[in-house]
Amino acid sequence: MTATNGGSIWVGLDLGTQSVRALAVNADGDVLGSGTQKLTSRRDGHRHEQDPDQWWKAVSAAASEALRGLEHRNVLGVAVDATSGTILLADARGNPVTPGLMYDDGRASGETDRVNQAGSHVWNELGYQRMQTPWALPKLLWLLNDPGTPTAGTRLLHQSDFINERLTGHPVPTDLSSALKTGAHLIEEKWPEDVLDALDVPRQMLPGLVRSGTRIGTVSADAARATGIPAGTPVISGATDGCAAQLGSGALKVGSWNSVLGTTLILKGVTRNLIQDPLGVVYSHKSPDGDWLPGGASSTGAGVISRDFAGKDLGILESLAKTREPAPVLTYPLVSSGERFPFAAPQARGFTLGTPEDECDRYAAALQGVAFIERLCFDYLDLLGAPTDGSLVLTGGATKSPYWNQLRADVLGRPVTLPQNAEPALGMAVLAASPDRETADVAAEMVKVRQVIEPRPDVAGRFDDSYVRLITELEQRGWLDPAAAEHAIKRTNA
Structure with a gap:
């Protein structure tokens, strides 16, 4: 950023499941204003819907709150992220004719096999092998096959497309990040027409495709009155919420990774080539700069702490856990049944080897078990040829625990970085400031580092035996691929 941008701001809008978050950020990454508005869902079995008009009302209120008192500032751009795979059908004017089918709506199970048969050659080329039922393309087929859905003259919109159309007042192309789960061919950066034809999806239903970080319009006068974002502000194509969080973490150079430890564990990195x-447990988005953003989501995570230690004094347990390194028992801490990454095993169940003497044994084993799976993820990524030698940024709710941060650095045997603020809305502010620049360079200026944690020298190798024991157990149960197990053990013993 240049000195002439000293009074300028960029707006990031993040649509999550439960709320909309807006940030107004300056060139140095300082948050000058913020706003939050709640969202509500309708859930019933496999159904999960939201009202698209509610999204716009919440965006308008959150943006207005974030910009209150900043009228003297020069707003240079706005970008939107949204939940991955959330779609709706809209008419020619952008008015919704269906609810928003959310990212985890599971009613398209009957369409999933057909999607994978028709598009297997593309899904294989893109590295994720097959689509899953909650992905956008199966849900689009479900909508088209539903007798109650008005489809004549309608268009498919992703959640972020709907907001971008409200901001600009006209149809907009969608970003490649949001379009991945709708079947976009990310290598060719176009829709796979042969697949769409085989599935009887009218091509005119689909928006155009652009990379994240592309100018797609400007804020209209009507939108300016609703949101407080000045008319004429450039609207920049955004990304999914997961990619937005990675942008906000600053992990955007080849070989760098963002490990998000919340309820579950999610890893996202940057590679020059498609992995x-x-x-099929790792799939890749395309970065604004043309690199690839591989990632995977495990079913382990901090959710085991809130589930298994509800109401306990975690501060006391952490202080005692420091004396149990390694823990006398070994735990594979699954938040829910089935594993997704670093291996695919729907039949997997959490387990503990050995008998804990007290609650502290259980707690220490849970913390270490999550760290072991995180390490196994990196070993698997290395097996696939992904560079993992760049910076590692930790984000997510679990980073509130200083001890767990240190433990993860020790188990991984590498420094870890904690950013000052890594929320997705910040990632969208970074993206809004990125046209005509390398996104990684902008992030380096706007994402601030809070702390770098080095592994303790005296702990080197302390957890290796427990880690290898977990690998062996996962392989013997038939969940972990033998080649992945062998590679992880080889790296441990190197």
């Missing part, structure tokens, strides 16, 4: 995963 091919024969198991």
